[in-house]
Amino acid sequence: MGANAPSGSAGGDSVEIRLEEVTKRYGNRAEPAVDAVSMTIPAGELVVFVGPSGCGKTTTMKMINRLIEPTSGRILIGGRDASSLNPDELRRSIGYAIQQVGLFPHLTVAENIGVVPGLLGWDKARIRSRTEEMLDLVGLESGEFFGRYPRQLSGGQQQRVGVARALAADPPVLLMDEPFGAVDPITRGNLQDELMRLQAELGKTIVFVTHDFDEAVKLGDRIAVLGNQSKILQYDTPEAILANPADDTVAGFVGAGASLKQLTLLRVRDVELEEVPTASVTESPSVLAEKLGSRRGAVGLVLDQRRRPIRWATKRDLARASSLETVGRPVVDSVDRASTLQDALEAILTDDDGYAVVTRSRGEYAGVVGIDTLMGTIRQLREQHEDTDGADA
Structure with missing residues (x-):
C-alpha cells in the first residue's frame, strides 16, 4: 500500500478503528445526522451496526473511509487519524462492499477484481494470481468465471465477486453496507455463511451495516444497536444483548423468541454430526441399497466425484433405478460447519426426511x-433461559 495508508495495510493485518465524538451535520439543519458517536471496533472483529432506516448507520460507516467527511470528531484507523491521510490512498486500503454490488458492467469478473491492485501498481502476473485466489476463496471456479461479465452472473454470484474485489488488495479493514439485502433468502443465507467462513480464515476488521437484527446476531462478534443520529443504545456481544437488552427499544429489536434466536449463536460445528449411508454417483444403485439395509425409512446420499452431496435416495427409489445420476430427489439446501443452528433448522424444515446436509x-x-439433535438443543436453550429468568426474578 501507499505510504499514507493505515498501518498494517501492507500485509493485510487487521487494525483497530476508534471513533471519538464523531459528528456529521448537513447544511443549516438544526439536528446533526450523526451526533457525537464514540466507540472502539477491535482489530480482527466483525462489528455490526443495526438500526432503523435513516438512523445514520450508513453515514457513520462511510465516515470511516471518508466517503463522507465528518463535521467534527476524530476517526483513528490503526492509531492514525483518518483525516491526516490522503483520501484516495485511504480508500484503496479499505475494502468496500455494498448492496448494489457496483461491478463495472463493461469489465470482466477478473478485471473487476483487479481494479484496486491495478491502481496500486501490481504487475499483471501478480494481479492474475490474486484474482484466481480470490475467486477460489469466495467459491467461484476461476476457469468458469474469470472472463464473464457481470450481466452473465446471478445476483449471488455478483455479490461474491463484489466481496472478492473488496478483498483483492488484502486490506486490513472491510466496510459492508447491507451487502446481501437485495438477494433471495436462501442465497442471502449462503452468502452470510461464506462471509463467516472467510472471516474465520482472514480475520479482517469488518464493519457491517444492516437493518436486520437476526443477520446482526448471526454475523457479529459485537453489535452496535443504533437509534436516531447513530446514538448507541447498546454495544455488546450478541449473547449479552439477547440476554439483557439495555432498554425497551433494544428489546424491540430482539423481539419475541429470544431463546430461539440463541440458535444463531451456536454453529453446526458445536453439535455432533450424524451420518447417513453414501455412495458415489459412479457406483451402482445396488451399492447404496445394500448400505441402506432393511431399516424402514432409511435414506442415503449420492455424492458427485468431488464428494459433494447431490441427491437423496430411499430403498424404493433405488429399486427401480439404473443409475445414481437421476435417482431420488436433489439436495436442495445444505449448510457448512460455520453455519448457525438456525440455518440448519431452516434446512431441516425444507427437507422431506428431516435432515440438514x-x-x-x-x-x-x-x-x-437431524431434527432430534436440533430439538434437544432447543430444549436445553429454553431450560437455560428459564433458569436465567428465575434467577433474575
Whole structure:
C-alpha cells in the first residue's frame, strides 16, 4: 500500500478503528445526522451496526473511509487519524462492499477484481494470481468465471465477486453496507455463511451495516444497536444483548423468541454430526441399497466425484433405478460447519426426511444434522433461559 495508508495495510493485518465524538451535520439543519458517536471496533472483529432506516448507520460507516467527511470528531484507523491521510490512498486500503454490488458492467469478473491492485501498481502476473485466489476463496471456479461479465452472473454470484474485489488488495479493514439485502433468502443465507467462513480464515476488521437484527446476531462478534443520529443504545456481544437488552427499544429489536434466536449463536460445528449411508454417483444403485439395509425409512446420499452431496435416495427409489445420476430427489439446501443452528433448522424444515446436509469449505460432504439433535438443543436453550429468568426474578 501507499505510504499514507493505515498501518498494517501492507500485509493485510487487521487494525483497530476508534471513533471519538464523531459528528456529521448537513447544511443549516438544526439536528446533526450523526451526533457525537464514540466507540472502539477491535482489530480482527466483525462489528455490526443495526438500526432503523435513516438512523445514520450508513453515514457513520462511510465516515470511516471518508466517503463522507465528518463535521467534527476524530476517526483513528490503526492509531492514525483518518483525516491526516490522503483520501484516495485511504480508500484503496479499505475494502468496500455494498448492496448494489457496483461491478463495472463493461469489465470482466477478473478485471473487476483487479481494479484496486491495478491502481496500486501490481504487475499483471501478480494481479492474475490474486484474482484466481480470490475467486477460489469466495467459491467461484476461476476457469468458469474469470472472463464473464457481470450481466452473465446471478445476483449471488455478483455479490461474491463484489466481496472478492473488496478483498483483492488484502486490506486490513472491510466496510459492508447491507451487502446481501437485495438477494433471495436462501442465497442471502449462503452468502452470510461464506462471509463467516472467510472471516474465520482472514480475520479482517469488518464493519457491517444492516437493518436486520437476526443477520446482526448471526454475523457479529459485537453489535452496535443504533437509534436516531447513530446514538448507541447498546454495544455488546450478541449473547449479552439477547440476554439483557439495555432498554425497551433494544428489546424491540430482539423481539419475541429470544431463546430461539440463541440458535444463531451456536454453529453446526458445536453439535455432533450424524451420518447417513453414501455412495458415489459412479457406483451402482445396488451399492447404496445394500448400505441402506432393511431399516424402514432409511435414506442415503449420492455424492458427485468431488464428494459433494447431490441427491437423496430411499430403498424404493433405488429399486427401480439404473443409475445414481437421476435417482431420488436433489439436495436442495445444505449448510457448512460455520453455519448457525438456525440455518440448519431452516434446512431441516425444507427437507422431506428431516435432515440438514453439512458440507466442508469446498462443498464436500461432512455429515448431517437431524431434527432430534436440533430439538434437544432447543430444549436445553429454553431450560437455560428459564433458569436465567428465575434467577433474575
